[in-house]
Amino acid sequence: QEGGPTICGMPLKYVSLVTLAVQNAALSIVMHYSRVSTPASEAYSPASAVLLNELLKGTISFVIAFLRMASASDASNRGFLGWWSSLRRLCREIFSPDCWKLSIPALLYVVQNSLQFVAIGNLPVATFQVTYQMKILTTAAFSVMLLRKRLSSTKWMSLFFLAIGVGIVQIQSSSTTHIPARQEMPVGSAHESAPLHIHIMSPLKGFGAVTAACFTSGLAGVYFEMVLKNSKADLWVRNVQLSLFSLIPAILPIFWESSPTYYRDGFFASILHNFGGWAWATVATQVLGGLITAIVIKYSDNILKGFATSLSIVFSFLASVALFGFRITPSFMIGSTTVLVATWMYNQPPGKELVTITGVIPV
Ligand code: C5P
Numbered sequence: 001q002e003g004g005p006t007i008c009g010m011p012l013k014y015v016s017l018v019t020l021a022v023q024n025a026a027l028s029i030v031m032h033y034s035r036v037s038t039p040a041s042e043a044y045s046p047a048s049a050v051l052l053n054e055l056l057k058g059t060i061s062f063v064i065a066f067l068r069m070a071s072a073s074d075a076s077n078r079g080f081l082g083w084w085s086s087l088r089r090l091c092r093e094i095f096s097p098d099c100w101k102l103s104i105p106a107l108l109y110v111v112q113n114s115l116q117f118v119a120i121g122n123l124p125v126a127t128f129q130v131t132y133q134m135k136i137l138t139t140a141a142f143s144v145m146l147l148r149k150r151l152s153s154t155k156w157m158s159l160f161f162l163a164i165g166v167g168i169v170q171i172q173s174s175s176t177t178h179i180p181a182r183q184e185m186p187v188g189s190a191h192e193s194a195p196l197h198i199h200i201m202s203p204l205k206g207f208g209a210v211t212a213a214c215f216t217s218g219l220a221g222v223y224f225e226m227v228l229k230n231s232k233a234d235l236w237v238r239n240v241q242l243s244l245f246s247l248i249p250a251i252l253p254i255f256w257e258s259s260p261t262y263y264r265d266g267f268f269a270s271i272l273h274n275f276g277g278w279a280w281a282t283v284a285t286q287v288l289g290g291l292i293t294a295i296v297i298k299y300s301d302n303i304l305k306g307f308a309t310s311l312s313i314v315f316s317f318l319a320s321v322a323l324f325g326f327r328i329t330p331s332f333m334i335g336s337t338t339v340l341v342a343t344w345m346y347n348q349p350p351g352k353e354l355v356t357i358t359g360v361i362p363v
Helices: 012-036 046-072 075-094 097-122 125-146 153-174 203-229 235-257 260-265 267-271 277-299 302-324 330-346
Strands: 354-356 359-361
Touching (some): 046 075, 046 097, 046 277, 075 235, 097 125, 203 302, 235 277, 302 330
Antiparallel strands (some): 354 359
């Protein structure tokens, strides 16, 4: 029997890993569609999406942290004063002297969340999904540097294979330079017969953004794990601190964009400018992802998180075939398979790690 908290009788650790894999697949598709389905003049602002994400995630984490604190101190049986003292205690914890530690991953995650929009708007869904797996490499490197984790030669070898797999997918995608958005429309959707919006993709820009996002992902994830596991503070309090520090870098680009609508319509109305169903779906999926990621980092670790997200390649590919009529190429097959085999190798338990050309020799 697994230790740790459970949900409906199942270990939270595994429920969160599987949910994260599904969420990752959904996010690439929803985000990509939200960016390419409208002409540039009607596009929502990614900066607004990043800010709304942090506001919602922070609010949800605050409510969870408050309810947990109130139930621990049995506030409901002590009436208003009970709730009030829980609220004061929570605020003291949020603004504790070590809260500044969260400013580093907060800044990194805001940069990463913004880069994701650049990447997803310039690469096909499946290519983005596979290339983004490079974050397993950066996460491993930062785990070795910051958490002093030791990696066996098999694990390094699997990382090498992972890089090759990601490279193969890159090569096949770089040969496609301009892709009209209509190719990405759901099969049979109303948009299929709509006038063609030519959304010019720039794979070079997309790969640049995804590479930078891999670095911020690895560093921020490992740093968050270090802060979480080196202190007793509640996960949800840490999440509130993370969102609070994220608000500053998330709000700056909004003023920087300084669209005339900010002055004409007011701050909130202009943030929500062009925010349709797909934009809201993107933000909701990101919020869910942020919350699950925090749970995964707490109850598993960043390495297992990488495994879960690699699984999402499979989900995302199946969904792309069904929704966008995505056609599979042999190099995509080879690249994706290499990534998946490398991920499997990386997650082999100790004792099964000696690998030869013909298979795995138990030691
Ligand atoms: O791609 P990666 O797994 O690094 O993405 C992690 C995502 O989870 C980021 O969007 C980040 O903002 C979010 N996150 C969060 N709260 C945490 C940890 C990560 O919202 N505690």
